[in-house]
Amino acid sequence: MTRVKPDALDLASIVLIVAVASLAIWVGTAGPTTPIPIHFNLAGEADGWAPRGQVAWMIGGLGVVAAATVGGCSLYARRAQTDPARRRSLKSAQLVSLLAFASCIGLIAFPLFSAVPPSQGAHMALTALLLLAVGAFLGRVGPNVAVGVRTPWNYKSKLAWERSNRLAGRLMFGLGLAGLVAAPIAPQPLGFSALIIGVLIATAWSVFESWRVWRADPDRQPF
Structure with missing residues (x-):
């Protein structure tokens, strides 16, 4: 080899x-x-x-x-x-x-x-940068056990994995871009809290998408 x-x-x-x-x-x-x-x-x-x-x-x-x-x-x-x-x-x-x-x-x-502890704005900016990085690659990540939308339905449907992770990548990238722009001017802790709530909503949406696509996929594997 x-x-x-x-x-x-x-x-x-x-x-x-x-x-x-x-x-x-x-x-x-x-x-x-x-x-x-x-x-x-x-x-x-x-x-x-x-x-x-x-x-x-x-x-x-x-x-x-x-x-x-x-x-x-x-x-x-x-x-x-x-x-x-x-x-x-x-x-x-x-x-x-x-x-x-x-x-x-x-x-x-x-x-x-x-x-001097890091400001909440710094926390928000760092989180936003991480979301940008995750979002940029998430849509191209194939099935694995480390990163991505790892739901039971995604492991039973390649189409569900692709679509839910592509959606999650776009949402995370958008949140990261918005968070990075807003970090210097957003009132805290409202700005950071809004970013975290956005991540939770994006995660829930992506999980639902994985179930929805799996359910409609004629090539899905049964449980």
């Missing part, structure tokens, strides 16, 4: 995993000795704190999940060299997962290096 060299996405995944592991070790051994903010309310004010040991375990645990997710997508993409469509889907899933985990780690790590 021909050995496949790591691509830029694989290298970025390795960098993220090493960075997360290093951050977890630093926090646990030499991080702040005072309680670290780990949760912020809708007004952007810290309302939950934890000692550095707990924060280190949180970061390390998230790193393990990230390594398993992006590493699994990369591994299966390497094994799908003879199936370009499946490989493209897995690489898209790897990219989306990488961006999602990087955003989560960034939000957790921010209070470690700044005395």
